[in-house]
Each structure stands twice: as C-alpha cells, then as structure tokens.
Amino acid sequence: MADHQPLLEQLKVVFFEEADEGLAVMESGLLELDPGSADSEAINGIFRAAHSIKGGAGTFGFAGISSFTHGMETLLDQIRSGQAQLTSPRIKALLHAVDHLRLLVEAARSGGKVDETRTDAVRKEIEREIEGHDTKVVPAVVATPGPDARPNVWSIIFEPNPAMMRSGNDPYLLLRELSSLGRATIEVDSTRLPPLEAFDPELIYLSWRIHLEGPRDEKTIREVFAWVEDECRLVIERQAAAPEVVVAVAPAQTNPTTPRPPQDPPVEQERRKTDLGSIRVSIDKVDALVNMVGELVITQSMLGQIERNFDLGKLSRLRDGLNQLERNTRELQESVMRIRMLxxxxxxxxxxxxxxxxxxxxxxxxxxxxxxxxxxxxxxxxxxxxxxxxxxxxxxxxxxxxxxxxxxxxxxxxxxxxxxxxxxxxxxxxxxxxxxxxxxxxxxxxxxxxxxxxxxxxxxxxxxxxxxxxxxxxxxxxxxxxxxxxxxxxxxxxxxxxxxxxxxxxxxxxxxxxxxxxxxxxLTLAILDGQLIKVGDQTYILPLVSIVESIAMRPDQINAIAGRAEMYRLRDEYLPILRLHQTFGLAGGSQDHAGRLLVVVEGNGQRLGITVDDLLEQQQVVIKSLDTNFRRVDGVSGATILGDGTVALILDVAGLIAFAKGEGKKCSTTPTSSGRPWEAPQRRVDNI
Amino acid sequence: MPTLLFAMASILAVDDSPSMRALVYATLTNAGHRVLQASDGVEALTVAKTEAVNLVLADVNMPNMDGITMVRELRMMSDYRFTPILMLTTESATDRKKEAKEAGATGWLVKPFDPEQLLATIRKVIT
Missing domain, CATH: 3.30.565.10 (Histidine kinase-like ATPase, C-terminal domain)
Structure with missing residues (x-):
C-alpha cells in the first residue's frame, strides 16, 4: 500500500545495519567452526543471522537478497538439524556466500549493481552442498493461483474441536472473517450443548453450517481456516453456480510486495563509504542518560529555590548546589560520550x-x-x-x-x-x-x-x-x-x-x-582531562595522563651537555629539559630556572622535563581541532576555549618529546624558523 | 485510515531482529495500538508477566528462548491460556508451523510480509 512506502524506506536503514551485523556474525561464526564437530549453538547463531537477513530483505523489497539467502538458510538448517554433515567444502561455500551477500547488501544500500553471473555461480555452489539438492531449491514465494473464473455458492460445515480456543482461536472471529468473503448465511448447531452443570466455559460445543456466496475457489475459504485445520472438522462443498451477479471480493493472499526487477547485468560494483550514519545505542546507556537528566532537573530546581529570597546565609547551600551541578554536568557528559563508544x-x-x-x-x-x-x-x-x-x-x-x-x-x-x-x-x-x-x-x-x-x-x-x-x-x-x-x-x-x-x-x-x-x-577525541600551565603570559594545557610529577627546580641539579642541551638530575635519572619559553619564543623568558617548576611528562615510554612558570587548575577541556582551521602543528594537538573565553593550546607530549630529541641532535646547527612550529599558530590564535 | 476500525490493543512483538521489531512497532503504533517489545522468549515472558497483553506476535528462531518454547510457557500462565499468539515464520518451515501449533500457537504470518498484510492478519484475531 502506497502510504506504507515511506515507513519501509525509513526502516531500510535499520535493516542494512542489521544485515551488516548479521554478516559479521555469520562470518566469524563460520570461521570458528571445525569441520566434523558441529557446535550447535554456533550453527544456530549463524542460521538465525541468515534467517533474519532473508526475512528482512523480503520485507523491505530486496527480493534478490532474499532469494540468494534462501539457499544458505536451507543448507544451515540442514546442518543444524544434523541432516547434513558439517564439512569444510560446506564451510567454504558458506563463506563465499557470505562474501557475496555482503556485495549484494552493499549494492542494495548504494543502488549499485552486482555481477549476476557471479551471483548465480555462488548460489549454485551453495545449492550443490545442500543435501539431496536435486530437489530444486525454490525461493520462498507464495504462489498465487489463477482464480477460478466462476463465482460460486458454497456450503461449509465447521465443527471445531471442543478445545480449539486453547490455541487462542475464537470461532466467532473465523466466522466474521468468512463473512467478509461474500454474502454469508450462518446456522448454528447447538445439539452438542451439555446440561448446564456439565458445561465447561472453556470448551466449544457449537458447530456451524454456512451458506456462502462469493469466493471463486475453495482455497480462499480454506485459508480462513488454515490456522485451525487440525483442530476442527471442515467440509467445504461447491453448490450450483450462482447467477453471474456476484462479483467476488476476495481480499485474499495476493502478494503486494512488488519484487524488485532483477539487478542489471554486470557493471562494476559501487561501494559507498558508510562512515556517517546512525548509531545503535543499548537501552542501558539511554536509561543512564535519562537518570542523569532527572538529577540535573532536581539540582536546577534546588538552585532555583536558593535564588529566590537569596541572602548571604544561603551561600554554603549555593556552593553545595553548584558542586552538585558540576557533578551532574560531568556525569551527563560522560554518559553522552559513552553513547559514541562501540x-x-x-x-x-x-x-x-x-x-x-x-x-x-x-x-x-x-x-x-x-x-x-x-x-x-x-x-x-x-x-x-x-x-x-x-x-x-x-x-x-x-x-x-x-x-x-x-x-x-x-x-x-x-x-x-x-x-x-x-x-x-x-x-x-x-x-x-x-x-x-x-x-x-x-x-x-x-x-x-x-x-x-x-x-x-x-x-x-x-x-x-x-x-x-x-x-x-x-x-x-x-x-x-x-x-x-x-x-x-x-x-x-x-x-x-x-x-x-x-x-x-x-x-x-x-x-x-x-x-x-x-x-x-x-578514548575519545572530543574531551580531555587537562592540567592548565602558565608559561610567560600564556596558558597551555597538558593532558593530565601524561604528567608523571611536578617539582620545584633546583638549579644545582641542572647539567648542560654539549652546548645547549640541558639535563635535569631527578633522583638517579637524567631528564632532558625543554624550556617552553624558548621553544615558544615567548617574551620575558630569562635563562634563570630559579623559581620555575619542572613538569615531568611521559609519552611513548620516554620522559621529558618541561619548565613552566606555574601550575593552574585541572579541568576537563573540549578539544577543538586546529587542523580544520589552520594546519597540523607538531607538538600541539589542538586548542580549547577556557572558562574566561581565552584560547589555550593543548600540548602534544609525544610531539614535544620528539622535538626535544631533535633539538638535542641538532645542537650545533642554528635553529631555523621552521624549527619553531608553534609560532605561527600562536599568533593566529592570539588574534581570535 | 481504515486501520482505525478496530479497538486499540496491547500487542507484544517478539523478534531478535531489530528491523522486524521496528517494522511491527511502527506499523501497529500507526494503527493506534500499544506495542510492547522483546528480543527473545525470555524477555517476552518477563513482559507478559508484568503487562496485560492482548496479542503476541513472535518470531520462531531466537536466541536464549525460541518462539515455540515461549508459546508453551505462555500457555501455562493462566492469563495467557486463550490469548492469540501469532508466529512470524517462513513458508518453507512447515514442520515448525506444526510444532508451533502443537505448542499452542494460534496461527502464523508468513515472512516476508508488508505492513498491510500484518494489519490484515491482526484484524483476524482482534475482537
């Protein structure tokens, strides 16, 4: 029906995602199977994946995928029921089919085409592996018989087994449906009714005789009773043909799923990048998020109360409230980020x-x-x-x-x-x-x-x-x-x-x-736990995880080696020192280390001491990419905007360590401006 | 909307395939029904215990507990002795159909189906 089309279109996305997952399940499952020893749960899992793809493909109008998967499903069903042995040619054939199915799904998603002769070849490979494959594998399509031309009058006897209602079938509903097929006259036969004291309300004692004008063939009538054919006595007889007035309205089982025209002859398969798109989130994560929002609302109303009639006596409550708000915000942020985690x-x-x-x-x-x-x-x-x-x-x-x-x-x-x-x-x-x-x-x-x-x-x-x-x-x-x-x-x-x-x-x-x-x-690209550091009049951010320790520098522990390279003796270890003032070309950088702090950082298994003027607070910062607006700069991984609106660069420790080593090696050469990769973005960011 | 001709029902859709559940959910919700969802037999039984369900639509092949076992379990619960339970199945699985019937299933809907077929089948079992 036309008004269902948009719905099916929307749900196709879900089907494709599911098909991708199903393919992955089938592939990894098949690879784990050992020929000979059938792990029934593994085979069941593979079977279910094939089964779901087939069902979904049929429903969403991908007849090609559905019929291709049918053979796989049949073979897997035989293997799981023990009808067919699990042999390595069978595993191989199934793996080939999984590969090909992936192409078919991809083509359906992108509107591309798949080589049909290849599809046939893979399908035949599977069919050869099916036990007793001479009985031809036919895709599951409901056959629609050509309707008998003559309108007819039928006499039907319907005698349900007393316990028929226990399968959830209600004779009233069956009769209602039968009446919808044409003009029906229904007679009830109550002769089997027991005396009241023997009457069991859960049993059926009635039977019916129906005179029906309308349906052209017996099949239409039998379909009404298809679910109960083992639970009743049903006699259907054709009476004399009715005069040609009756136009049968049989809303029977036609198959409105318009099958896709067969995919066009061999052209290159187009593959589309599916980087973007939707993400499936487990209910747990969504629930956690909802809880978090609930708490946020509570905090907000609490703060609202404090704000009304505010006086200084409420200051400590205000502080508590703000702390709670901070916690809520952080938790909310973590939950949201967790949604992106796979x-x-x-x-x-x-x-x-x-x-x-x-x-x-x-x-x-x-x-x-x-x-x-x-x-x-x-x-x-x-x-x-x-x-x-x-x-x-x-x-x-x-x-x-x-x-x-x-x-x-x-x-x-x-x-x-x-x-x-x-x-x-x-x-x-x-x-x-x-x-x-x-x-x-x-x-x-x-x-x-x-x-x-x-x-x-x-x-x-x-x-x-x-x-x-x-x-x-x-x-x-x-x-x-x-x-x-x-x-x-x-x-x-x-x-x-x-x-x-x-x-x-x-x-x-x-x-x-x-x-x-x-x-x-x-873990995630967008947020980082940072330590804010002060160098000259600039604030930078070091990722908290890369900081080992911070110490006040003692000038007597500094050794200059081979000219400009400097080492700091920390306990029994010598650390190379990177003076950020110099490296960044900041004004006011004196040679004197006194009063400065040394932040020991680690990256790629190597350590480095960085001289800074002060350690400021620690906070989570949102990383903004510099690359998109500027270019990649070694030693700087991005920038962020601080609470007061200023921009701070986030330092890339691994890059700094590499730079410090390069500096040490190049000690005799004059550093060129290109050896100061921070200068350009520094100015640029300052101008923001 | 011809689909609003019958009363709203509480329908439990049980399928391990999210796209199938999404299709059933969207179709039946659009038609004015309340749709509960479960991804396998075990989940379905939990839902059935806590919610009043007028109709169950269930896949046959599911992890943890398959549809047929689920029907058997449901029929043992006093609230579900007469509740219509329809199996979503494939034409080829004649044996499974029979097995489902013997377990107490009401009927079946053959996959693939489209929204209109689903609604037509639902109409057969909703008073």
Missing part, C-alpha cells in the same frame, strides 16, 4: 578471516588470538582505525611470522601466533599486535636507512631508534614485494593515520622472539 569487536571481527586467507596464500600456519574485544572506543576513532590495523595485521602475517620450516629450524613450533589485544590504560586505549616471528632485522633496516639517506653514515642510533625507522616514508624492508603487503603503502601511512586520531604507534622487537606494534589512542 566495542572494538566491530573491527577485530574481520581479522580471523583475513589472517586465515593470508596465511593460506603465503603457505604459513598462523593462529590468531584476540583479547579485549569488548573494549569500547569512540565511533569516529573506530571507523578510522580499521585501515591502519588491517595494514599492521597483514604486515605481521607477511613479514612477522616465518614459514613453518623456518620456524621449526629455529626451534619454534611450526604454527605461529599473532595476538591482537585491546585494553584501557588511563584515558587511552592501547591496541597491541604481537607476533612470535623473527623480530625486526635491525642491521637491514639501518643499512636501508643509510642507503636512503635517512641516517648519516657517522651516526649510530640505538636499537629503539632503528626500530622506529620502519615508520619513515620510503623504507620497505621486505626483500621481495609480495602480493600481501609492500604495495607502496608503508608503515609511514599507518603512523600518519594514527596520529591524525591523536594517537601514536610504536614498535618493539626481540630478535628471534617476535615483534609488537603498540597503538595508543585517546
């Missing part, structure tokens, strides 16, 4: 398949272990994290884990292990990709780096610095370019992508034991 499972789920395919292709034996899949992170981060992670996992399979014979020669089991783990650490999320392969070949990396001119011949970097070189542009250590990685996109792109998310990626490696890539990301 489990990392959404990206992890693609890896079992990928690792399996890749290791087959490379002749390797790799087991993938995934931990912390429920770790949640911001949706925006999650969406942009996919590509870098894929790259790193590919990299581990391709370059990390060795061939089985090499592994055995090195005294390790032939099967390699790659571990993907996600966990929270403070307000960051850490993702580790660990392999137990051969580790990085530092000598080879160094040789390549020298050849590429990244490292001067006389500089001898330490192992950590060498490892870090693999993130430099234009350095591929693979001896041969394989099909899997090394296609021009390097780890430098990975690092750039991760940095764009406000995070960082590092690598550590042990020869012969394996390599670990560590990605650190902020």
């Amino acid at each position: 489990p990392i499972r959404f990206i992890f789920s693609r890896f079992p398949r990928m690792v399996r395919d890749l290791s087959d292709q490379l002749g390797k034996d790799v087991e993938l272990t995934m931990l912390g899949e429920g770790t949640e992170l911001d949706k925006t981060v999650l969406e942009k994290l996919g590509d870098p992670l894929v790259h790193l996992v590919r990299n581990s399979v391709d370059h990390g884990v060795e061939l089985p014979e090499q592994r055995r020669a090195a005294g390790k089991p032939g099967r390699g292990t790659i571990t993907l783990e996600a966990f929270h650490q403070g307000s960051s999320i850490v993702i580790e990709i660990r392999d137990d392969g051969g580790g990085l070949k530092t000598d080879r990396i160094l040789a390549k780096a020298r050849a590429a001119g990244l490292i001067a011949a006389d500089v001898q970097p330490n192992p950590e610095e060498i490892n870090d070189l693999i993130f430099s542009p234009g350095l591929s250590t693979a001896d041969k370019i394989s099909d899997v990685s090394g296609r021009g996109v390097g780890l430098d792109v990975v690092r750039r992508n991760i940095r764009e998310l406000g995070g960082n990626v590092s690598v550590s490696s042990e020869p012969g034991r394996g390599t670990t890539f560590t990605i650190r990301l902020p």
Whole structure:
C-alpha cells in the first residue's frame, strides 16, 4: 500500500545495519567452526543471522537478497538439524556466500549493481552442498493461483474441536472473517450443548453450517481456516453456480510486495563509504542518560529555590548546589560520550578471516588470538582505525611470522601466533599486535636507512631508534614485494593515520622472539582531562595522563651537555629539559630556572622535563581541532576555549618529546624558523 | 485510515531482529495500538508477566528462548491460556508451523510480509 512506502524506506536503514551485523556474525561464526564437530549453538547463531537477513530483505523489497539467502538458510538448517554433515567444502561455500551477500547488501544500500553471473555461480555452489539438492531449491514465494473464473455458492460445515480456543482461536472471529468473503448465511448447531452443570466455559460445543456466496475457489475459504485445520472438522462443498451477479471480493493472499526487477547485468560494483550514519545505542546507556537528566532537573530546581529570597546565609547551600551541578554536568557528559563508544569487536571481527586467507596464500600456519574485544572506543576513532590495523595485521602475517620450516629450524613450533589485544590504560586505549616471528632485522633496516639517506653514515642510533625507522616514508624492508603487503603503502601511512586520531604507534622487537606494534589512542577525541600551565603570559594545557610529577627546580641539579642541551638530575635519572619559553619564543623568558617548576611528562615510554612558570587548575577541556582551521602543528594537538573565553593550546607530549630529541641532535646547527612550529599558530590564535 | 476500525490493543512483538521489531512497532503504533517489545522468549515472558497483553506476535528462531518454547510457557500462565499468539515464520518451515501449533500457537504470518498484510492478519484475531 502506497502510504506504507515511506515507513519501509525509513526502516531500510535499520535493516542494512542489521544485515551488516548479521554478516559479521555469520562470518566469524563460520570461521570458528571445525569441520566434523558441529557446535550447535554456533550453527544456530549463524542460521538465525541468515534467517533474519532473508526475512528482512523480503520485507523491505530486496527480493534478490532474499532469494540468494534462501539457499544458505536451507543448507544451515540442514546442518543444524544434523541432516547434513558439517564439512569444510560446506564451510567454504558458506563463506563465499557470505562474501557475496555482503556485495549484494552493499549494492542494495548504494543502488549499485552486482555481477549476476557471479551471483548465480555462488548460489549454485551453495545449492550443490545442500543435501539431496536435486530437489530444486525454490525461493520462498507464495504462489498465487489463477482464480477460478466462476463465482460460486458454497456450503461449509465447521465443527471445531471442543478445545480449539486453547490455541487462542475464537470461532466467532473465523466466522466474521468468512463473512467478509461474500454474502454469508450462518446456522448454528447447538445439539452438542451439555446440561448446564456439565458445561465447561472453556470448551466449544457449537458447530456451524454456512451458506456462502462469493469466493471463486475453495482455497480462499480454506485459508480462513488454515490456522485451525487440525483442530476442527471442515467440509467445504461447491453448490450450483450462482447467477453471474456476484462479483467476488476476495481480499485474499495476493502478494503486494512488488519484487524488485532483477539487478542489471554486470557493471562494476559501487561501494559507498558508510562512515556517517546512525548509531545503535543499548537501552542501558539511554536509561543512564535519562537518570542523569532527572538529577540535573532536581539540582536546577534546588538552585532555583536558593535564588529566590537569596541572602548571604544561603551561600554554603549555593556552593553545595553548584558542586552538585558540576557533578551532574560531568556525569551527563560522560554518559553522552559513552553513547559514541562501540566495542572494538566491530573491527577485530574481520581479522580471523583475513589472517586465515593470508596465511593460506603465503603457505604459513598462523593462529590468531584476540583479547579485549569488548573494549569500547569512540565511533569516529573506530571507523578510522580499521585501515591502519588491517595494514599492521597483514604486515605481521607477511613479514612477522616465518614459514613453518623456518620456524621449526629455529626451534619454534611450526604454527605461529599473532595476538591482537585491546585494553584501557588511563584515558587511552592501547591496541597491541604481537607476533612470535623473527623480530625486526635491525642491521637491514639501518643499512636501508643509510642507503636512503635517512641516517648519516657517522651516526649510530640505538636499537629503539632503528626500530622506529620502519615508520619513515620510503623504507620497505621486505626483500621481495609480495602480493600481501609492500604495495607502496608503508608503515609511514599507518603512523600518519594514527596520529591524525591523536594517537601514536610504536614498535618493539626481540630478535628471534617476535615483534609488537603498540597503538595508543585517546578514548575519545572530543574531551580531555587537562592540567592548565602558565608559561610567560600564556596558558597551555597538558593532558593530565601524561604528567608523571611536578617539582620545584633546583638549579644545582641542572647539567648542560654539549652546548645547549640541558639535563635535569631527578633522583638517579637524567631528564632532558625543554624550556617552553624558548621553544615558544615567548617574551620575558630569562635563562634563570630559579623559581620555575619542572613538569615531568611521559609519552611513548620516554620522559621529558618541561619548565613552566606555574601550575593552574585541572579541568576537563573540549578539544577543538586546529587542523580544520589552520594546519597540523607538531607538538600541539589542538586548542580549547577556557572558562574566561581565552584560547589555550593543548600540548602534544609525544610531539614535544620528539622535538626535544631533535633539538638535542641538532645542537650545533642554528635553529631555523621552521624549527619553531608553534609560532605561527600562536599568533593566529592570539588574534581570535 | 481504515486501520482505525478496530479497538486499540496491547500487542507484544517478539523478534531478535531489530528491523522486524521496528517494522511491527511502527506499523501497529500507526494503527493506534500499544506495542510492547522483546528480543527473545525470555524477555517476552518477563513482559507478559508484568503487562496485560492482548496479542503476541513472535518470531520462531531466537536466541536464549525460541518462539515455540515461549508459546508453551505462555500457555501455562493462566492469563495467557486463550490469548492469540501469532508466529512470524517462513513458508518453507512447515514442520515448525506444526510444532508451533502443537505448542499452542494460534496461527502464523508468513515472512516476508508488508505492513498491510500484518494489519490484515491482526484484524483476524482482534475482537
């Protein structure tokens, strides 16, 4: 019906999301299945996913998807009922079908097209696997028989079983429906009625004889009684044909779902980026939000009461109220941010398949272990994290884990292990990709780096610095370019992508034991716990998590090394010092450290002392991107607007540490203006 | 609106598929009914215990508790001995239909269905 179309259009979005989830469930479920031993709950889950996609596709007018899924559903149903064995060709066929189904869903979403011959090929592959497949698989479509041309008069006897109402069927409703088919005369037969004392109100003692003029065929009438055909005696007889006056109005089971025209012949499949769009939120999170708003309303009315007839005696109550308001606001903010959080499972789920395919292709034996899949992170981060992670996992399979014979020669089991783990650490999320392969070949990396001119011949970097070189542009250590990685996109792109998310990626490696890539990301992009610091007349913000401690500086603990580089002796450790006055080119920066504070910060496992004039308050700040309005500046991750309306830059600790190290190395050269990347945005922001 | 011809009912929609629930919810709410939702049999029983439900629409294949077990459980509750329970099922699943009937289901609605078919079927069981 036409007025239902907008509704179906709206709900299509929900269907697509659900189909995506269903596909992920099917894929990960299939990958976990072992041929031979059928885990019934796993198969049930896969079956249900296929079943839901089929049902939804039919309802929302994607006949192609629905009929394609039908074969999968049939095969899965046979497997779960034990009618068909779970064999690896069957798993493979189902995986192919999942892949193809994904294309079909994507095409339906974007209005693109899928190669039909391919669809047929995959469908046939599935059909071959169906037990007794010679009985043709027909998509579930209700057949509409051509109506008999003659209008007719029918005599119907309907005698329900006494207990028919126990299935929730009411004879009155059946008779009402029957009457809607034409002109009906109904006679009741009450001869079976018992005496009153034996009467059970839950049983039916009546039966009916109906004279009906209208329906053209018996099927229409039988459909009225379809639900109770096992619970009654039903006799339907055709009487003499009625004179040609009756026009049958049979609102029977036609199938108004207009099937989509078959998808057009092979053209390239168009894939649309689905970055934006809706987000599904669990009821718990919404409930928490509603509670929070409730409390906020209470606080507001409390403050309102204080405000009426205010006198100084109410000051402490006002302060309490404001504290409560602050707490409410923070909790509300946290709840709202939590809505944007999704489990990392959404990206992890693609890896079992990928690792399996890749290791087959490379002749390797790799087991993938995934931990912390429920770790949640911001949706925006999650969406942009996919590509870098894929790259790193590919990299581990391709370059990390060795061939089985090499592994055995090195005294390790032939099967390699790659571990993907996600966990929270403070307000960051850490993702580790660990392999137990051969580790990085530092000598080879160094040789390549020298050849590429990244490292001067006389500089001898330490192992950590060498490892870090693999993130430099234009350095591929693979001896041969394989099909899997090394296609021009390097780890430098990975690092750039991760940095764009406000995070960082590092690598550590042990020869012969394996390599670990560590990605650190902020939990959410939008809000940060910050420590406000005063440098000269400027206020900056340091992320609270990166601060280790703050101390009053003692000039006698400062050692100048090789000219300008300075180290501070803190207990038994020497820390490089970064003077923010100088680095930022601020006026009034004297060389004298006396009276200043040293803030010890940590990033990427390294420490740095930053000299500041004062520590101001700690507060949560909303991060505004500088990149969108200006450009990316090393050492500054963004800006925020403070309570008094002034703009403060948020410092990027990892960037500052890298800068301080560069400063140390370049000590003999004159710093150029480009070595002061803060100046330009500084002025720019001041002008706001 | 021909759909307002019958009285408003309290309908419990049970399906693990959010899009199906959304479709049922939107269609029936538009037609003036009150729609309660549950995503599996266990949830449905909880709702059925706390709310007065005039009609149950349930999927057959669901996690935790499937639709057929749910029907059996509902029929054991005194408030639901005669309540219409319609199964949302696929044409191919003839055996399941029979199983559902034996468990005490009233009837079924064959998937895929569109809003109009849903309303037509509901009309069959609402007085």
